[in-house]
Amino acid sequence: MKVVELSGGVGGARLARGLAALSEVDLTVVVNVGDDAFNHGLHISPDVDTVIYTIAGLEGPHGWGRAGDTFHLNDELARFGLDNTFQLGDRDLALKLYRTSAMAGGRPLSSVTVDIARSFDLDVMVLPVTDDPVRTTVLTAHGWLSFQEYFVTRRHQDEVLELGFEGSGSARPAPGVVEAIDSAELVVIGPSNPPLSIWPILALPEVRAAVESHPSVTAVSPLIGGKAVKGPADRVMASLGLPPGNEGVSKAYEGLIHRLVVDASDRARSATLGGVDVIATDTLIGELDGAIRLAKELTH
Amino acid sequence: MKVVELSGGVGGARLARGLAALSEVDLTVVVNVGDDAFNHGLHISPDVDTVIYTIAGLEGPHGWGRAGDTFHLNDELARFGLDNTFQLGDRDLALKLYRTSAMAGGRPLSSVTVDIARSFDLDVMVLPVTDDPVRTTVLTAHGWLSFQEYFVTRRHQDEVLELGFEGSGSARPAPGVVEAIDSAELVVIGPSNPPLSIWPILALPEVRAAVESHPSVTAVSPLIGGKAVKGPADRVMASLGLPPGNEGVSKAYEGLIHRLVVDASDRARSATLGGVDVIATDTLIGELDGAIRLAKELTH
Numbered sequence: 001m002k003v004v005e006l007s008g009g010v011g012g013a014r015l016a017r018g019l020a021a022l023s024e025v026d027l028t029v030v031v032n033v034g035d036d037a038f039n040h041g042l043h044i045s046p047d048v049d050t051v052i053y054t055i056a057g058l059e060g061p062h063g064w065g066r067a068g069d070t071f072h073l074n075d076e077l078a079r080f081g082l083d084n085t086f087q088l089g090d091r092d093l094a095l096k097l098y099r100t101s102a103m104a105g106g107r108p109l110s111s112v113t114v115d116i117a118r119s120f121d122l123d124v125m126v127l128p129v130t131d132d133p134v135r136t137t138v139l140t141a142h143g144w145l146s147f148q149e150y151f152v153t154r155r156h157q158d159e160v161l162e163l164g165f166e167g168s169g170s171a172r173p174a175p176g177v178v179e180a181i182d183s184a185e186l187v188v189i190g191p192s193n194p195p196l197s198i199w200p201i202l203a204l205p206e207v208r209a210a211v212e213s214h215p216s217v218t219a220v221s222p223l224i225g226g227k228a229v230k231g232p233a234d235r236v237m238a239s240l241g242l243p244p245g246n247e248g249v250s251k252a253y254e255g256l257i258h259r260l261v262v263d264a265s266d267r268a269r270s271a272t273l274g275g276v277d278v279i280a281t282d283t284l285i286g287e288l289d290g291a292i293r294l295a296k297e298l299t300h
Numbered sequence: 301m302k303v304v305e306l307s308g309g310v311g312g313a314r315l316a317r318g319l320a321a322l323s324e325v326d327l328t329v330v331v332n333v334g335d336d337a338f339n340h341g342l343h344i345s346p347d348v349d350t351v352i353y354t355i356a357g358l359e360g361p362h363g364w365g366r367a368g369d370t371f372h373l374n375d376e377l378a379r380f381g382l383d384n385t386f387q388l389g390d391r392d393l394a395l396k397l398y399r400t401s402a403m404a405g406g407r408p409l410s411s412v413t414v415d416i417a418r419s420f421d422l423d424v425m426v427l428p429v430t431d432d433p434v435r436t437t438v439l440t441a442h443g444w445l446s447f448q449e450y451f452v453t454r455r456h457q458d459e460v461l462e463l464g465f466e467g468s469g470s471a472r473p474a475p476g477v478v479e480a481i482d483s484a485e486l487v488v489i490g491p492s493n494p495p496l497s498i499w500p501i502l503a504l505p506e507v508r509a510a511v512e513s514h515p516s517v518t519a520v521s522p523l524i525g526g527k528a529v530k531g532p533a534d535r536v537m538a539s540l541g542l543p544p545g546n547e548g549v550s551k552a553y554e555g556l557i558h559r560l561v562v563d564a565s566d567r568a569r570s571a572t573l574g575g576v577d578v579i580a581t582d583t584l585i586g587e588l589d590g591a592i593r594l595a596k597e598l599t600h
Contacts, residue, residue: 041401072370076394079419090390094376101341119379 001025001299004184006129006211008032008197009047010063010230011222011285012190013054018291019188020055020124025299028125028180029055030207032192033109034136034165034200035147039086040077042096043103047197048113048128049095056120057288063230065089086152110174125180129201132171136200137164147196156232159239163195168203181210188298189219191283193233194252195240202256211256218259218298220283221249225265229284250276261298301325301599304484306429306511308332308497309347310363310530311522311585312490313354318591319488320355320424325599328425328480329355330507332492333409334436334465334500335447339386340377342396343403347497348413348428349395356420357588363530365389386452410474425480429501432471436500437464447496456532459539463495468503481510488598489519491583493533494552495540502556511556518559518598520583521549525565529584550576561598 003025005016009032016029032047046064053059058066069089077084088096095116102112108131117126138150140158150156181187192198202208211217226245228234234244242248246262250273253260259277267280285291303325305316309332316329332347346364353359358366369389377384388396395416402412408431417426438450440458450456481487492498502508511517526545528534534544542548546562550573553560559577567580585591 040397041404042397070370070372070390072390073373073394073397076391077398080394080398080416081419082398090370090372091376093393094373094380097340097342097373098377098380098382104341116380119381 001186002028002180002184003186003188003299004028004030004180005188005190006030006198006201007047007051007190008192009035009050010054010059012047012192012197013051013059014285014291015188015190015220015294016051016124017055017057017288018285018293018295019299020122021288021292022295022299025295028127028176028184030127030129030177030180030201032197032200033128033130034134034196035151036133036135037086037146037148039088040082041100042088042093043100043109044086044088044096045099045109045113045128048126049092051126052113052117052120052122055122055124055126058120060089060092062087065092086148108174110176125176127174127177127180129173129177129207130171130204131174132167134168134171134200134203135166136196137166139164160195160236161239163199163240165200165203168200169205171204173204173206178206178210181207181214184214185216186299187211187214187217189217189253189257191220191222191229191285193222193228193231193236194249195236196231196233199252208256215258217257218261219249219253219257220261220294220298221246221263221266223249223266224263224283246278247273261294301486302328302480302484303486303488303599304328304330304480305488305490306330306492306498306501307347307351307490308492309335309350310354310359312492312497313347313351313359314585314591315488315490315520315594316351316424317355317357317588318585318593318595319599320422321588321592322595322599325595328427328476328484330427330429330477330480330501332497332500333428333430334434334496335451336433336435337386337446337448339388340382341400342388342393343400343409344386344388344396345399345409345413345428348426349392351426352413352417352420352422355422355424355426358420360389360392362387365392386448408474410476425476427474427477427480429473429477429507430471430504431474432467434468434471434500434503435466436496437466439464460495460536461539463499463540465500465503468500469505471504473504473506478506478510481507481514484514485516486599487511487514487517489517489553489557491520491522491529491585493522493528493531493536494549495536496533499552508556515558517557518561519549519553519557520561520594520598521546521563521566523549523566524563524583546578547573561594
């Protein structure tokens with residue numbers, strides 16, 4: 001069964017790990033690149049790497065990077081007056097160095113990503129949504145900020161007044177993205193932050209059109225009891241004028257999804273979400289067995 | 301007292317540490333860049349970094365890198381099929397990343413090097429001999445090799461038939477190099493490998509001319525009992541047709557030096573080296589106190 005998941009970082013990555021574990025699923029993960037940045041000359045793709053590390057069973061402890069890493073290089077950057085707020089692990093940096101070096105040699109991000117996934121023995125296609133630069137920008141009371149300034153430097157404390165997805169209008173989907181969606185039996189929107197992680201994927205007109213015309217699209221809500229399991233999704237959604245709770249998630253994906261999977265504890269509140277079937281189950285998937293259980297429910 | 305030292309890696313760096321420790325000495329170290337290379341997109345200047353680390357008291361255990369480092373990033377590079385023979389430490393890589401990033405922003409190597417030396421609280425001017433690319437190449441039975449191929453990959457096992465210093469003819473000395481030599485009371489050629497570490501410095505016509513016209517140039521032999529303290533100097537000198545022992549060192553610097561400092565154990569053998577005063581003392585300077593003692597003898 002061909003499945004495409006649209007994914008941001010942690011939540012989407014965990015679900016991807018569950019889907020990847022099912023032998024009957026042929027999985028392609030289409031990943032947000034709106035958070036991509038250059039730090040110290042290195043090409044950082046936080047969500048792509050989190051997806052790969054998580055599927056490989058190497059999920060980092062803080063929502064990025066990989067398990068059991070050290071930070072000797074990163075710590076030492078301070079000596080040279082460099083901003084090392086964005087904590088890059090030593091082993092994680094080997095990946096960043098490989099990517100940067102390969103891309104400097106002219107290879108596109110998607111091609112390098114395929115190689116990286118293979119290096120971790122992943123039997124899954126992981127595709128950045130595009131090889132073109134798309135950058136999420138965040139309007140706050142301090143003006144427009146890059147995603148990393150908003151999220152890492154200022155620890156997503158500012159109210160989000162507006163979002164921009166620079167470059168998305170003219171960006172072309174990476175080779176294979178639209179084809180994967182078109183040929184999939186099921187498209188799953190992972191339990192990622194709808195405005196910050198999924199909208200930058202859907203901001204590409206060709207990707208949006210492919211999802212819009214797909215006959216079977218299921219979104220998994222990242223909210224439980226109206227709150228994000230991790231990160232600022234509920235606050236961002238509220239400040240952008242979306243309704244609270246799963247109504248807001250449904251609204252964020254209006255015209256795109258056929259089913260919304262919500263946590264069992266939210267069933268009563270989410271009984272009626274106009275036009276969209278609501279499925280209630282346990283959506284908290286910290287560990288692999290939980291992710292596999294949810295993946296099975298989505299694909300059975 | 302203004303002193304300029306011409307230096308390669310380990311031996312020259314240790315003497316530089318001794319000279320730097322003398323409060324009466326105002327030291328400029330002019331460093332070989334013929335070994336510079338790009339590894340994984342990073343600008344590596346092995347001799348410059350060894351000089352800085354050694355003066356800072358952080359000399360690495362193997363002739364490069366810094367003390368107490370880890371190799372997590374370097375080890376991980378193998379996963380991506382990258383050649384990680386050239387062992388780069390995690391903390392050492394922070395310096396490499398800083399240099400590469402600063403140079404990508406348009407700054408010359410010498411300016412970045414001054415900042416790096418300052419970051420390690422060095423009260424010494426460390427100058428790469430040039431900001432232009434000069435690359436030492438080595439002709440062996442396997443053809444022309446880059447310095448790193450010859451030295452690191454093939455562990456300097458091949459007979460050296462000829463040396464090339466690509467780019468040296470048109471390279472301009474870095475700002476301050478010729479001025480430092482011209483205004484120095486003493487020029488010291490450190491106990492580095494004459495053909496591999498010092499010739500690439502002297503291959504720049506303006507540098508050679510400045511040393512040639514200097515009234516007081518002292519070379520310290522890297523040989524004891526005809527053998528290099530570290531590295532292949534004696535073998536390289538022999539295969540290039542230089543006489544054995546300190547006669548070969550004197551010949552390597554013909555027309556340039558006024559004094560040759562040799563190890564006390566070699567005094568008898570080196571009594572007559574045409575036109576050049578021979579000074580015998582203890583030239584083995586593994587530790588700081590030995591380096592300071594030798595530095596005092598050179599400058600008193």
